Amino acid sequence: MRIHSKQIIAEKRAEVLVVGSGSAGAATAIAAAKTGADTLLVERYGFMGGVSTQVLDTFYGFYTPGSSPRKIVGGVPDLVVDALKKRGAMLIRPNTYGAGDGVTYDPETLKMVWESLALEAGVRLLFHTFVMDVLMEGARVAGVVAATKRGWFEIRADCIVDATGDADVAAWSGAPYEGPDEGPVQSLTTTFRMTGVDDARARAVRKDALHALLAQAAESGKYDLPRREGSIHITPYPGVMATNMTRVGDVDATDPEQLTRAEVEGRRQAMEYARFLRDFVPGYEHAFLTDFSNQIGVRESRRIRGVYRLTKEDVLAARKFDDAIAQCGAPIEEHHSGRDTHWEYLPEGATYDIPYRCLLPQLVEGLLVAGRCLSAEHDAHASVRSMGQCMAMGQAAGAAAALSCQGETLPHALPVDTLRERLAGMGAVL
Ligand SMILES: Cc1cc2nc3c(=O)[nH]c(=O)nc-3n(C[C@H](O)[C@H](O)[C@H](O)COP(=O)(O)OP(=O)(O)OC[C@H]3O[C@@H](n4cnc5c(N)ncnc54)[C@H](O)[C@@H]3O)c2cc1C
CATH class of the missing domain: 3.30.310 (TATA-Binding Protein)
Known part of the structure; x- marks a missing residue:
């Protein structure tokens, strides 16, 4: 049988292509554009935000839990909170459910905040476009194939960031990953x-x-x-x-x-x-x-096997890394099947670092990931997946992608000091 409509109807190009516009992808695109890259953001739905606007209304991860909250996320995430505040659409909820202070917002307002921040930064937006395959040149991911109502598009880019939550681009490119076949994944919730x-x-x-x-x-x-x-x-x-x-x-x-x-x-x-x-x-x-919720909330699916894999021990020992691109102080929050939820805390007030290497897949080049599909063990993932950290990872992936294009180097070869300097300049807390 022949697939009748199998035709490429157009070709698009960008320096940085971001797939998925959740907390991670939205922050990635804004950071890449602010770092000077021609940036295209592709999203399957008709609005930005992913879980932040489809399912939820509270950013965790901005503050350490416990009696003396410390703010550990900054830069693009601050722009988001400031814009919500200006519109009277947020409030701080102190130390809720042991996860630390939460930033509770109106998700409908956040849809508009995300798109106005992206457009102001110069991001090109493409909604209603589902990325379904990759274009490989040797080991390099040179582009993607996307499905739309008008048929299929090829989108080529110098650097691609997979912020699909499910590591779709990484999986299709042949990068190794782990998921439900390899071990437990967290349960899902319709809010x-x-x-x-x-x-x-x-x-x-x-x-x-x-x-x-x-x-x-x-x-x-x-x-x-x-x-x-x-x-x-x-x-x-x-x-x-x-x-x-x-x-x-x-x-x-x-x-x-x-x-x-x-x-x-x-x-x-x-x-x-x-x-x-x-x-x-x-x-x-x-x-x-x-x-x-617009769709059922998915906490965990595929996680890439990156150059480094964040472990439970790294989390509970509050480990520091030379290639840190963000911090996290959130407890391990395990939503398994059954009646209860299991929590394990870091020492009071402590944070661990998220290494840049957790965003770099093995075996393929020209590709970064950001957000909940990072490289982490199941238990470590249960701590690092809050939206504050997803935004911080996105900011780092976006800056790294743009700097790679400017330096004509691959993200895997980008000097991490250059990236950390750029992140500090953007207001990231390192
Ligand atoms: C029920 C639930 C409760 C949670 N509670 C909290 C909480 O209270 N506070 C907190 O901080 N965190 C919470 N989390 C965790 C946090 O929300 C997520 O880890 C985080 O939002 C993930 O962000 P992301 O950008 O990586 O992925 P997502 O938000 O899932 O974004 C992925 C985006 O990519 C798009 N996409 C996917 N595939 C494709 C494709 N092939 N082509 C084009 N577009 C695609 C999606 O439509 C989506 O917009 C919760 C998660 C869940 C599910």
Whole structure:
């Protein structure tokens, strides 16, 4: 059988091509353009932000957890928070759920913040474009093939950053990676918001009281609540609460059939948790579920096998590296299948470094990754994946990609001091 529509309808070019516009990809593109590169950002959906606008509303990782929070992320991430603040669309939630101070925002405003920061920096945006294959020249990733309503495009670039979350570009180029076939991956969550909440009464319900009510409802046999320690929090808007309660385990998020079943199950669970909230929790009696996340939230799928692989020991020992491009102080937060979530902390106030080598895949050239598909063990990944760190990694990958183009060198050969100097100049905390 012949594929009738298999034709390349156009060719595009960029110095730096960024695939995926989540926290990592958005920061990558902004940093690359600000470093002077002609930058193209390709995204499969019609807006930027990935999980930051599709699923969530709180940046973690900006501050260390504990009694004396220290800000450990800066530069492009600060531009994002400042723009949200200017629009009255954010608030700081102190040390929530042990993860440190969170920056809670309105995701709809963030969609506009991301695109205005990108456009102001000079990034060319291309939405509704799904990258589906790579163009190789020897070991170098020279471009990608993208699917659109008009057919297929080839996009060639001097340097490519894979910020797809799932390491799509790296996987198709033949770079080694690990994923659900090699070991455990975290469970998935459909988030949802409740509107019409009596804020004062709902806020008076503390975490332990909520968990006791979840257990009581589940044990009554009348509610199907697989997770018993889900969280719920205030938003910038009166009467609106955001949740992180559902849990769908054992899913390979790169398999569309498994992901389809997970979407259906996530929404089913969300309706069940909303019923529980109305029936059991003070303040929710007249509230209703207004929106599900745009898609089910995927915490972990493919992680590349990079030049360095961040380990659990690096995290818990707060290890420092000469090629540090960002810091992280977040605990290991393990969302496995089952009722609870497991937390393991660094020493109070400590941080570890994220090495540049974790963004460099093995075996292929001309390619960097940023965000949750970095090179890390499963346990280390459970700490390093917060959006603050994804933005910081993106900033580093974008600067590295632009500097590589300017120096006519490959990202693997870029002198790390040059990169760190550029990052310090942008306001990164190293
Ligand atoms: C349920 C859940 C709760 C979480 N809670 C928090 C929290 O409260 N705070 C926090 O800081 N972190 C939290 N995290 C972790 C954090 O949100 C993620 O690790 C982070 O957002 C990942 O960012 P990313 O840019 O790497 O990937 P993503 O945000 O997934 O972005 C990937 C982007 O690439 C696009 N894309 C993918 N494939 C292609 C393709 N082939 N072609 C074109 N475009 C493509 C996607 O549409 C998307 O826009 C949570 C994660 C989940 C799932």
